[in-house]
Amino acid sequence: MQHKKVLVYAFLANNVGDDLFVRLLCERYPQATFYISRQAVRSASLRALPNLKPSRRVTLAVKLTGLEAKLVNRGIRCALPFRIARLLSRRYPVGVYIAGSVFVQRGRRWAGGVRRQLQRTLLTRSYLIVSANFGPYADEGYRAAYAECFSRVTDVCFRDSYSKALFPALANVRWAPDAAFTLPARERPERPVAMISVLLCSRAGRPEALRQMEPAYEQKLFELACRLQERGLETCFVAFCADQRDDEVARRLDARCREAGFANASVLCYDGDLDALLDAFAACRCVVASRFHAMVIGWRLGKPVMPLCYDDKMRHALQDVPFFAGYDILHID
Numbered sequence: 001m002q003h004k005k006v007l008v009y010a011f012l013a014n015n016v017g018d019d020l021f022v023r024l025l026c027e028r029y030p031q032a033t034f035y036i037s038r039q040a041v042r043s044a045s046l047r048a049l050p051n052l053k054p055s056r057r058v059t060l061a062v063k064l065t066g067l068e069a070k071l072v073n074r075g076i077r078c079a080l081p082f083r084i085a086r087l088l089s090r091r092y093p094v095g096v097y098i099a100g101s102v103f104v105q106r107g108r109r110w111a112g113g114v115r116r117q118l119q120r121t122l123l124t125r126s127y128l129i130v131s132a133n134f135g136p137y138a139d140e141g142y143r144a145a146y147a148e149c150f151s152r153v154t155d156v157c158f159r160d161s162y163s164k165a166l167f168p169a170l171a172n173v174r175w176a177p178d179a180a181f182t183l184p185a186r187e188r189p190e191r192p193v194a195m196i197s198v199l200l201c202s203r204a205g206r207p208e209a210l211r212q213m214e215p216a217y218e219q220k221l222f223e224l225a226c227r228l229q230e231r232g233l234e235t236c237f238v239a240f241c242a243d244q245r246d247d248e249v250a251r252r253l254d255a256r257c258r259e260a261g262f263a264n265a266s267v268l269c270y271d272g273d274l275d276a277l278l279d280a281f282a283a284c285r286c287v288v289a290s291r292f293h294a295m296v297i298g299w300r301l302g303k304p305v306m307p308l309c310y311d312d313k314m315r316h317a318l319q320d321v322p323f324f325a326g327y328d329i330l331h332i333d
Contacts, residue, residue, distance in 0.1 A: 004029075007058060007124055008036040011099045015241040016277060017293035018272050020045045020180055021098045021131060023274060026052050028182070035092060043272030046114040054238035061085040065119045069112030080142040082119050098131055098179065100159070100292070101313055103146060105137035106205070106269045115144045121152040129156045130247035131179040133313045134163035160316035178317065192226045195268075195284045195303075196221060197238045197294035198249040199310060201329070210310055213329055217308075220250065220332045222256050223329070224288065225265060229257070233285065234264040238277075240291045242269060290329070292317070308332070 004025050008025070011018050026049045038054040041047055064081040071078050089095075097120065121127045129150075137143055147167055150156050151195055156173045158164045164175040198221065201214035225235040237248035237253050247269045257265035270277055278297065281287065287298030290308045295317070298305040307326030309315050 004032045004094050004291045005092050006032050006034045007061075007089060007095045008034045008052075009062070009095065009097040009120065010101070011102060012036075012042060013241065013243045014042050014270065014272055015243070016274070016291070016297075017100060017180065017240065019046055019272070019274060020183070020293065020297075021100075022046055022052065023049060024179055024182055025096065025098055033123065034096075043274070043310070045272055045274040051202075057088045059093075061088040064088075065116050065123075068119065069116040071112075072115045073109040073112035080276065082122075086123055087120065089123040092123075093125045094125040095120055097127070098128045100132060100178075101311075102132055103134045103137075103163075105135070105139060105142045108139070108274055110142050111145070114149055116150045117146070118152065119332060126154045127152075128154055131157065131159045132163070133158055133160050133316065134166055136312055150252055160313070161320050162312075162316040177292075177320070177322075178296050180293055183278075183297065183298055183300045186278055186282040186301055190285060191234070191283045192232060193234045193236055193280075193284045194225075194286050194288060195236050195238050195294070195298070196225060196253075196288040197240055197291040198246055198253065199240075200245040200249050201310070203244055206310075209330055217329050217332050218253060221288075222253055222260075225253065225257050226260060226262055229264050230260045234266065234307075235262075236266045236268050236280065238280075238282070238291075238294065239267070239269040240294065242271075246291075 010022050023045060030051060034052045035050060035055040035058050038057040039059060041054050046052060064085040068081040080119060143166060150167060150170055150173060153172060158175045159178040161175050164173055167173045201217050202211045228235050237250035239250040252265045254265045254267045269279055281297050282301050285296060286304045288306045289295035289298055290310060292314050295305055295307045307314060307318060308329055309326045310329045
């Protein structure tokens with residue numbers, strides 16, 4: 001991608017994993033210039049990248065393709081938004097969609113999402129999908145529609161073999177480990193700290209079975225933190241995404257530890273400073289990972305990791321490594 005103008009699509013909500021994706025992409029190709037929606041760049045770490053440029057053109061193009069997707073979901077066909085988006089995108093020869101769990105079926109109105117992906121294949125001469133996974137999905141028509149869409153993509157690189165196996169007829173579909181595995185080594189003096197990444201099980205949109213596990217999940221993390229502190233380790237509850245309310249869980253568990261007389265607890269809420277978070281992981285002794293990228297970062301930095309699986313993306317990644325299968329939050333007891 002040297003000397004290229006690249007249009008980047010990413011799901012950026014001040015989330016560790018997605019911010020790390022974009023940073024690694026920009027650092028891997030320093031001679032390319034990456035253009036992204038102005039609304040997407042929220043973290044200080046991304047704003048500091050010299051070859052990542054927020055663009056009004058990209059912002060408008062993304063909004064227009066999103067508008068057409070909404071119209072398609074309502075049964076309305078209108079080509080005008082796409083035509084304008086195509087005019088706005090002509091200066092970018094390459095488009096890259098770097099994201100994780102973005103092909104999950106949510107309800108029955110999924111035609112608009114497929115349409116948006118089809119549009120993206122036409123906005124640039126080359127369109128790449130990087131480090132995504134496919135599913136869960138309930139409708140075979142959903143998978144078939146995306147198979148047709150993916151057939152028009154230059155390259156689809158899934159981050160697990162399960163997703164690749166869903167599209168055996170497509171030669172342009174492959175798999176490679178998650179992009180975060182390219183994170184450079186990071187040496188820091190070790191401290192007796194256990195990093196515990198948390199998530200809000202009851203967040204809207206999560207499966208009902210997971211939502212019901214919230215009390216048992218938080219109780220088990222509390223017990224684990226107390227046991228670790230009894231063994232002389234500090235515990236740091238890590239919130240990877242405040243937008244998804246991880247911070248509420250981290251603060252709740254920290255308060256419970258202190259009420260129980262365990263003072264060696266702390267909270268780290270990701271605020272857009274990737275280096276600070278990565279330094280903390282590099283210096284810790286072990287990782288308890290409820291978040292997918294806490295697991296990957298822990299592995300990449302050479303730490304013992306206890307995965308707590310809350311969805312298929314973690315389970316499939318663990319099957320590919322291969323590694324100890326971790327613990328399923330649905331059976332946390």
